[in-house]
Amino acid sequence: MDKMTNKDYQKFVEEKIPKPIYLKNAINAFLIGGLICTLGQVIRNILFSYNLDEKTVAIGTSIILIFLGSLLTGLGIYDKIGKHGGAGATVPITGFANSIVSPAMEFKREGFIFGVAARMFIIAGPVLVYGVGSSVIMGILYIILTKR
Amino acid sequence: MAIKRVGLQTVKLSNPPSIISGATIVGPKEGEGPLKEYFDLILEDDMWGQESFEKAEAKIQEEAIKLAISKANLSPNDIQYLFSGDLLNQIISSSYTARQLEIPYFGLYGACSTMTESLSLGAMIIDGGFADKVVCATSSHFSSAERQFRFPLEYGSQRPFTSQWTVTGAGATVLSATGNGPYITYITTGKIKDYGIKDANNMGGAMAPAAIDTISQHFKDTGYSPKDYDLIITGDLALVGKRILLDLMKREGYDLSEVYSDCGLKIFDGEKQDTHAGGSGCGCAAVVFNGYIYKEMLKRNLNRVLLVATGALHSPLSILQGESIPAIAHAVTIDNLVE
Structure with a gap:
């Protein structure tokens, strides 16, 4: 053991680790992610049937999916969907809702200011910061490149 | 002295x-x-x-x-x-x-x-x-x-x-100080071992070298060998750590396969209970020792046990800062008989 370098040991550990089941994970992610997107499409079609315009329908669909994601998180169901769906459950907007609601619930005991409000974005925060940040940069590039 | x-x-x-x-x-x-x-x-x-x-x-x-x-x-x-x-x-x-x-x-x-x-x-x-x-x-x-x-x-x-x-x-x-046993007869205190594992989701891999070091040192210090023990049980190396430990102990010249177990593997049924590699936490070695091991020793089904609880001494902060996991293992010999 003493003769092993850190690199040797880490390589040795890699061989002992069970490999993730990529195919099964990918199929589950495809099915669950696809199901969530199909649900989004159903909501869209229903909203269109009320003669709403494209912009309102897009916003309405997002709001309803966020609500459903939050509700399922509160009922203790979304973590089970996430366990099987992986990225298929994390990437859609329902997963984003889950990532904000779950810490908000978890840290309620620490109070509404330093618990719920302060901890709410511990998972989603980076997505917001870099999402908003990169869209600002793209916006500036768009102006510079098109308004010459 | x-x-x-x-x-x-x-x-x-x-x-x-x-x-x-x-x-x-x-x-x-x-x-x-x-x-x-x-x-x-x-x-x-x-x-x-x-x-x-x-x-x-x-x-x-x-x-x-x-x-x-x-x-x-x-x-x-x-x-x-x-x-x-x-x-x-x-x-x-x-x-x-x-x-x-x-x-x-x-x-x-x-x-x-x-x-x-x-x-x-x-x-x-x-x-x-x-x-x-x-x-x-x-x-x-x-x-x-x-x-x-x-x-x-x-x-x-x-x-x-x-x-x-x-x-x-x-x-x-x-x-x-008085009592009818089982008794604590030897104590081998571990040194920190860190082989550069940075993944906090692989604590078995991070802690196995500490357990290997403490157990081999225990044998060298006391003159005991694996066959002197009815059970050599680590705290929470779980599935990955167990594989590493058994392999590397063999390279050190000690075959533990007959007597070795791990509290993290004992406490859950990994297949049915979906616990992945196994149990962990301070409570893992504590309840397996005070429940299973102690009661089996009282029944004389086990007479000499080496309990080696293992600890990963990182913090969420040190992991975020990219530091590797320092690990430790302390061994205690518990014996129904005193020499």
């Missing part, structure tokens, strides 16, 4: 303290596992009527200690020292427990190695003539550990295969 030292890292206790009682309280999931018949109390609700998981953990530890003391027909006033620790920041479960018990208290942090850390110190204090009766205890709680080290409970993430499941439970041992 330290006359009780043998070899580099081991002490031989000249008046081996006796374990006069042990108590365990576990959560519902542990109570569905293969060792359920060995636990004193299985909770139906892991909040146990408390308003936070942290309070629930402190209550579990407090009640386990009280139970161990009352099983020995003693009261907290008879106990001269309490050695305890847990996983939460600033070891709050243990300190809030000690507040309730009013026993002189040493708070310990050895992460999941705390059970043997507390047994080591408790036994040496008794052997040194500084106390007649001490309690050694530790606890962990799945939900309080998850929120400190990982993600919120309701967050829909996937756990990797190397990840382990923190045991909800507490174990307490009463050691006495």
Whole structure:
């Protein structure tokens, strides 16, 4: 053991680790992610049937999916969907809702200011910061490149 | 001149303290596992009527200690020292427990190695003539550990295969200068080993070198070999750590395959209970020792056991800063007979 370098040991550990089941994970992610997107499409079609315009329908669909994601998180169901769906459950907007609601619930005991409000974005925060940040940069590039 | 030292890292206790009682309280999931018949109390609700998981953990530890003391027909006033620790920041479960018990208290942090850390110190204090009766205890709680080290409970993430499941439970041992055994006879104190593993989801891989180092040193210091033991059991190396340990111990010249086990593999049925690599947490070694091992030793089904609780001594902060995981393992020999 003493003769092993850190690199040797880490390589040795890699061989002992069970490999993730990529195919099964990918199929589950495809099915669950696809199901969530199909649900989004159903909501869209229903909203269109009320003669709403494209912009309102897009916003309405997002709001309803966020609500459903939050509700399922509160009922203790979304973590089970996430366990099987992986990225298929994390990437859609329902997963984003889950990532904000779950810490908000978890840290309620620490109070509404330093618990719920302060901890709410511990998972989603980076997505917001870099999402908003990169869209600002793209916006500036768009102006510079098109308004010459 | 330290006359009780043998070899580099081991002490031989000249008046081996006796374990006069042990108590365990576990959560519902542990109570569905293969060792359920060995636990004193299985909770139906892991909040146990408390308003936070942290309070629930402190209550579990407090009640386990009280139970161990009352099983020995003693009261907290008879106990001269309490050695305890847990996983939460600033070891709050243990300190809030000690507040309730009013026993002189040493708070310990050895992460999941705390059970043997507390047994080591408790036994040496008794052997040194500084106390007649001490309690050694530790606890962990799945939900309080998850929120400190990982993600919120309701967050829909996937756990990797190397990840382990923190045991909800507490174990307490009463050691006495007099008693009919089993006795603590040798203590091998581990050194920190760090082979550069940075993945906090692979604690078995991070801790295996510490266990290998402590166990081999124990054999060198005491002259024992694997066949002198009925059971050599690590704290929470789980599936990945076990594979590493057995392979590398063989390279060191010790074949442990006949006598080796791991508390993290004993406590859950990994297939049925979806615990991935196995159990972990301070409570893991604590409840397996005070439940299964202690009771089997009393029945004489096991007569000499080497308990090697293993600890990963990182923090969420050090992991974010890209530091590797320092690991430790402390070994304690528990023997039904004294030479």
